[in-house]
Amino acid sequence: KAGVTQTPRYLIKTRGQQVTLSCSPISGHRSVSWYQQTPGQGLQFLFEYFSETQRNKGNFPGRFSGRQFSNSRSEMNVSTLELGDSALYLCASVPNDRENTGELFFGEGSRLTVL
Amino acid sequence: ELKVEQNPLFLSMQEGKNYTIYCNYSTTSDRLYWYRQDPGKSLESLFVLLSNGAVKQEGRLMASLDTKARLSTLHITAAVHDLSATYFCAVDWHSNYQLIWGAGTKLIIKP
Numbered sequence: 425k426a427g428v429t430q431t432p433r434y435l436i437k438t439r440g441q442q443v444t445l446s447c448s449p450i451s452g453h454r455s456v457s458w459y460q461q462t463p464g465q466g467l468q469f470l471f472e473y474f475s476e477t478q479r480n481k482g483n484f485p486g487r488f489s490g491r492q493f494s495n496s497r498s499e500m501n502v503s504t505l506e507l508g509d510s511a512l513y514l515c516a517s518v519p520n521d522r523e524n525t526g527e528l529f530f531g532e533g534s535r536l537t538v539l
Numbered sequence: 540e541l542k543v544e545q546n547p548l549f550l551s552m553q554e555g556k557n558y559t560i561y562c563n564y565s566t567t568s569d570r571l572y573w574y575r576q577d578p579g580k581s582l583e584s585l586f587v588l589l590s591n592g593a594v595k596q597e598g599r600l601m602a603s604l605d606t607k608a609r610l611s612t613l614h615i616t617a618a619v620h621d622l623s624a625t626y627f628c629a630v631d632w633h634s635n636y637q638l639i640w641g642a643g644t645k646l647i648i649k650p
Contacts, residue, residue, distance in 0.1 A: 527584050
């Protein structure tokens with residue numbers, strides 16, 4: 425099985441711009457969650473989607489949004505970028521039902537630099 | 540609010556030695572995770588612990604969970620250089636894949 429695929433892997437933006445990151449989960453996985461990793465704040469939960477519905481949202485401003493499509497692929501968007509948004513954004517998928525041991529499988533991440 | 544504390548945050552040790560990383564959390568949870576991260580890389584799953592008294596082992600790593608004490612440990616036996624990495628524990632708040640993470644333990648193993 426192919427793993428979790430995140431694109432782009434690296435990107436550079438300037439303050440005020442917006443960015444869209446994409447995540448394709450492992451085939452058959454319907455739950456996708458997003459995390460932000462920074463040296464200062466560590467790993468923080470952004471949001472979690474299941475069957476196109478956002479089930480949980482972390483404590484981030486409204487500039488951070490996401491969605492999930494019918495094929496389980498997910499995107500997250502950050503608008504009006506700030507310097508503090510520079511981070512590694514990680515996507516994880518979870519197996520369904522019978523296969524579910526609770527394990528999250530992470531992609532390689534999208535490293536965003538805001539100048 | 541759920542808090543997860545790891546200690547130590549930094550550990551430098553010699554090959555062949557044993558050591559333990561501790562993970563304390565503040566609220567009852569059904570799932571505790573251990574992940575490994577190499578510099579510039581993503582998170583690699585090591586263990587998922589689901590019940591009190593759970594113990595899992597993989598190679599030189601062994602993890603255990605005491606839900607009553609809200610404590611998990613990751614024990615390293617006879618460390619080798621390849622185990623150098625940052626190790627994170629995380630707790631699933633409300634069992635809904637909203638993981639709350641510890642700050643990570645940076646482990647350096649010297650030959």
